[in-house]
Amino acid sequence: MEAAKVTLSRKARLGAALRRIWAPFRRVSLLSWLLGALAAVVMEQIAGTQVAWILGLSKIPFLFGFAIVLETAVHTPSALPFVLVSAVLYVSIIYILPVLLVARLTTGLGNRIAAFFMNRSFFLGVVVHLVLLYATIHIWSDISDYRVLVMRLTLIAIMVTLSLNLVNGYMGEFSCSHPGFMALGAYAASVFSLVFFVDDRLFGAPLLPASMGPFMFPLGLIAGGLVAALGAILVAVPSFKTRGDYLAIISLAFMFIVKSLFENLEFVGGPRGMGGQPEWASLPVVFGWAILSVWIINNFVRSTVGKAMNAVRDGEGAAEAMTVNTQKTKMVTFLFAAFWAGVAGGLLAHVVSYVNPGSFGIQKLAEVLAMVYFGGLNSVVGSVVGAVGYSVLSEALRSLEIYKWIIIPVLLILVMIFRPTGLIAFKEFDVAKLIAPKDERIEGEEVEYAPIAD
Amino acid sequence: MPLLQIEDMTHFFGGLRAVHNYNLEAEPGQVRGLIGPNGAGKTTIFNLITGVYQPTEGRITFDGVDITGMKPSQIASLGLGRTFQNLQLWRHMSVIDHVKLARYSRIKYGLVGAFFGTPKRHLEEAEIDAKAHELLQMMSIDHLADQIVTNLPYGAQRRVEMARALATEPKILFLDEPTAGMNPEELIQMMEIIRQVHNELGLAIFLIEHRMKVVMDLCDIVQTLVFGEVIAEGTPEEIRNNPEVIDAYLGKEVVA
Numbered sequence: 067m068e069a070a071k072v073t074l075s076r077k078a079r080l081g082a083a084l085r086r087i088w089a090p091f092r093r094v095s096l097l098s099w100l101l102g103a104l105a106a107v108v109m110e111q112i113a114g115t116q117v118a119w120i121l122g123l124s125k126i127p128f129l130f131g132f133a134i135v136l137e138t139a140v141h142t143p144s145a146l147p148f149v150l151v152s153a154v155l156y157v158s159i160i161y162i163l164p165v166l167l168v169a170r171l172t173t174g175l176g177n178r179i180a181a182f183f184m185n186r187s188f189f190l191g192v193v194v195h196l197v198l199l200y201a202t203i204h205i206w207s208d209i210s211d212y213r214v215l216v217m218r219l220t221l222i223a224i225m226v227t228l229s230l231n232l233v234n235g236y237m238g239e240f241s242c243s244h245p246g247f248m249a250l251g252a253y254a255a256s257v258f259s260l261v262f263f264v265d266d267r268l269f270g271a272p273l274l275p276a277s278m279g280p281f282m283f284p285l286g287l288i289a290g291g292l293v294a295a296l297g298a299i300l301v302a303v304p305s306f307k308t309r310g311d312y313l314a315i316i317s318l319a320f321m322f323i324v325k326s327l328f329e330n331l332e333f334v335g336g337p338r339g340m341g342g343q344p345e346w347a348s349l350p351v352v353f354g355w356a357i358l359s360v361w362i363i364n365n366f367v368r369s370t371v372g373k374a375m376n377a378v379r380d381g382e383g384a385a386e387a388m389t390v391n392t393q394k395t396k397m398v399t400f401l402f403a404a405f406w407a408g409v410a411g412g413l414l415a416h417v418v419s420y421v422n423p424g425s426f427g428i429q430k431l432a433e434v435l436a437m438v439y440f441g442g443l444n445s446v447v448g449s450v451v452g453a454v455g456y457s458v459l460s461e462a463l464r465s466l467e468i469y470k471w472i473i474i475p476v477l478l479i480l481v482m483i484f485r486p487t488g489l490i491a492f493k494e495f496d497v498a499k500l501i502a503p504k505d506e507r508i509e510g511e512e513v514e515y516a517p518i519a520d
Numbered sequence: 521m522p523l524l525q526i527e528d529m530t531h532f533f534g535g536l537r538a539v540h541n542y543n544l545e546a547e548p549g550q551v552r553g554l555i556g557p558n559g560a561g562k563t564t565i566f567n568l569i570t571g572v573y574q575p576t577e578g579r580i581t582f583d584g585v586d587i588t589g590m591k592p593s594q595i596a597s598l599g600l601g602r603t604f605q606n607l608q609l610w611r612h613m614s615v616i617d618h619v620k621l622a623r624y625s626r627i628k629y630g631l632v633g634a635f636f637g638t639p640k641r642h643l644e645e646a647e648i649d650a651k652a653h654e655l656l657q658m659m660s661i662d663h664l665a666d667q668i669v670t671n672l673p674y675g676a677q678r679r680v681e682m683a684r685a686l687a688t689e690p691k692i693l694f695l696d697e698p699t700a701g702m703n704p705e706e707l708i709q710m711m712e713i714i715r716q717v718h719n720e721l722g723l724a725i726f727l728i729e730h731r732m733k734v735v736m737d738l739c740d741i742v743q744t745l746v747f748g749e750v751i752a753e754g755t756p757e758e759i760r761n762n763p764e765v766i767d768a769y770l771g772k773e774v775v776a
Binding site: 362365366369370371372373374376377379380381383384385386387388389390391392393398444492 | 570571572591592593596597601602604608609610611612613617620621622623624625626627629630631633634635636637641645648684685687688
C-alpha cells in the first residue's frame with residue numbers, strides 16, 4: 067500500500083518534471099519547428115558524415131538509425147550495443163538537439179512572424195511554411211538516392227491513403243478497389259508518356275518532342291486520374307444500389323478484374339508489365355501533387371457539401387430527409403477518390419519507371435487499408451500520419467525480412483484494440499490553427515486576426 | 521388550394537395492407553394531429569408522404585406539385601421537413617454541422633467551390649453558419665454548437681433534430697412523436713417550442729403523438745388511425761367525444 071503510493075507520487079513527480087521541461091516548447095509555433103527541422107537537416111548535410119565517422123558508423127544512418135540498428139541486430143548481434151549507442155547519439159546530435167535548440171531560440175521570432183502572417187496575408191504564410199517544409203524534405207533526401215525514393219513513395223502513399231479515407235472513413239463504405247484505380251491511373255499515365263514522348267519497344271517512335279514531356283506530364287496524370295474515375299463508375303453504378311458488404315465484394319472483384327485485364331492486354335506488356343517511363347516524377351513534382359491533393363481533399367471534407375459524406379455514413383435516411391442528395395454524394399465521393407488514386411498511380415509509375423499488374427494486387431490493398439485504419443478514419447492528419455508511419459515502419463523493418471510481416475500486423479492489431487478508429491480519427495485539419503502563433507502574449511497584443519475563411 | 525393534399529393513398533407491405541384509402545387536406549399554417557394505437561400505420565403514412573416508401577396507390581400533391589414517387593431529398597427540398605420517432609442524428613457530427621447540412625439543397629457554390637475553396641463558397645458558408653446559429657439560438661442550444669451530438673442529453677438531442685428540420689426551411693413540418701421518452705418538464709418545453717415554431721415561422725405542422733395532452737393542446741384537427749384506416753377526423757374536442765375513437769383507442773386506456 068505504502069509502496070504503491072510512493073511509486074505513484076514518483077510517477078507524478080516525473081510527469082510534472084517532464085511537463086516543466088516541455089512547458090516552453092508549448093509556445094513554439096509550427097514555423098519555429100520547421101526552422102528547427104531545417105537546421106537539423108542542414109546540420110546533417112554539413113557534418114553528418116563526420117559525426118557518423120566519429121561515432122564509428124560506416125555511413126550516415128538513412129532512416130533515423132532504425133534500419134542500421136535492426137540490420138546489426140539480425141546480422142552481427144555482437145556489435146548491437148555499440149551500434150545502438152552510436153545510432154542514438156547520432157540522432158540526438160544531428161536531429162533532436164538542433165530541432166529543440168532552434169525551436170527554442172526562435173520561439174519569440176517565430177510567433178511574431180506567424181502573427182504577422184495571420185494578420186496580413188494568410189496565403190503568404192502558407193506559402194512560407196510550404197517552402198520551409200519542402201526545403202527540409204529536399205535537403206534531408208539529398209543525402210542519398212534511397213532517401214529520395216522513400217520520400218517520394220511516402221508522399222504518394224499519403225495521396226492514396228487520403229483518397230481511400232474519403233470512401234472508407236468519411237463516407238463509411240468499405241471499398242477495396244483502390245489498387246485497381248491506381249493501376250488504371252498508372253497504366254493510363256504511362257501509355258500517355260510512352261506514346262507521346264518516348265521511343266520505346268511497345269509504342270514505337272514518339273509523336274511529340276521529348277523535351278515537351280515534363281510540361282505535359284500533369285496532363286498525363288490527370289488523364290490517369292480520369293481513367294480511374296471512369297473505372298469507378300463501373301463499380302459505383304451496380305453497387306451503390308445497395309450498401310455495406312456488397313460494395314466491399316464488388317470493389318474487391320473490380321480490383322481483380324483490373325489486374326487480370328492488364329495481365330491479358332499484350333499491347334501494354336501483359337504480365338511482364340511496361341517499363342521506360344521517363345523519371346518526371348521528381349521530388350518537387352511529387353511534393354507539389356501531394357500538397358495539391360491534401361489541399362483539395364481538405365477543402366472538400368470541410369465544406370458543407372463534403373460533410374454530406376458523413377451524413378450518408380451516419381444515417382442515410384436522415385440525410386435524404388434533410389435534402390441531401392445521397393446518390394450524388396456517394397457518386398461524387400467515389401469518383402473523386404478514384405481520381406486521386408489514379409493520379410497517385412501515375413506518379414508511382416514515373417517514380418519507379420516501371421509498371422506491372424502484379425504490384426496492384428491484394429498486397430497493395432492490404433497496405434493501403436492498413437495505412438488508413440492505422441492513421442485514423444475521417445481525418446486528413448490521420449491519413450498523413452498513417453501513410454508516413456506505415457511507410458517509415460515498413461522501410462525501417464526491412465532488414466527483419468519475414469518477421470516484418472509479423473511485427474506490422476501485430477502493431478495494427480494493437481492499434482485496433484486500443485484506438486479502434488485509428489490513431490488520429492475524426493479530427494478536422496485546420497491550416498489556420500496549425501500555423502497560428504502559439505504564444506498567448508503575442509496573441510493578446512494583437513488587436514485581432516484578419517477573418518480567415520476555412 | 522390546400523398545401524398538402526393526399527388522395528386515396530394505399531400501401532401494401534407484401535400482402536399486408538398497412539394504409540388504406542388515406543386522405544388528407546392540410547391548409548397552410550394548420551396544426552394537424554395523427555393519433556392511433558401502436559402499429560396503426562402512423563409512421564408509415566409519414567414515410568409515404570416524405571418519399572421513404574412509394575405508395576402502392578394514390579396521389580400526393582404538395583404546394584401544387586405532384587410529389588408521388590419523388591426521392592425523399594427532392595421532397596424535402598420542396599419544403600417538407602421532418603423529425604424522426606427515434607432520433608436519427610449523425611453520431612460523429614457536431615450540432616452546428618447538423619443544422620448546416622440541412623441547408624444542402626440551397627448551396628450554390630457546387631463542387632468547384634467545395635474543391636477549391638472559392639470566395640463564393642466562403643461567403644455562402646458564412647451565411648449558412650449564421651443561419652444555423654440563429655436556429656440554435658431559437659432552440660436555446662447555441663452554447664452546444666460545437667459538441668458532438670452523442671454527448672448531449674436527450675432533450676437537447678430532440679432540439680437538435682428540430683433545429684435541423686427547420687433549417688430545411690419547410691412549409692410544413694412533420695413531427696413523429698416529438699415528445700417520446702420525455703419527462704413532464706421536457707414535455708412542456710417541447711410543446712412550447714412547437715408553439716413557438718408555429719407562431720413565429722407560420723409553419724403548418726403535422727404531428728404523430730401518443731400523449732393526448734399534447735394533441736389536445738396543440739392541434740386544430742386530429743385524425744384517428746386504426747389498422748391503416750382513418751376512423752374519425754375532427755377537432756380535438758370532437759375526437760375526444762367520438763364513441764368509435766373511445767372504443768378503439770381511448771377506451772382501452774381507460775380500461776387499462
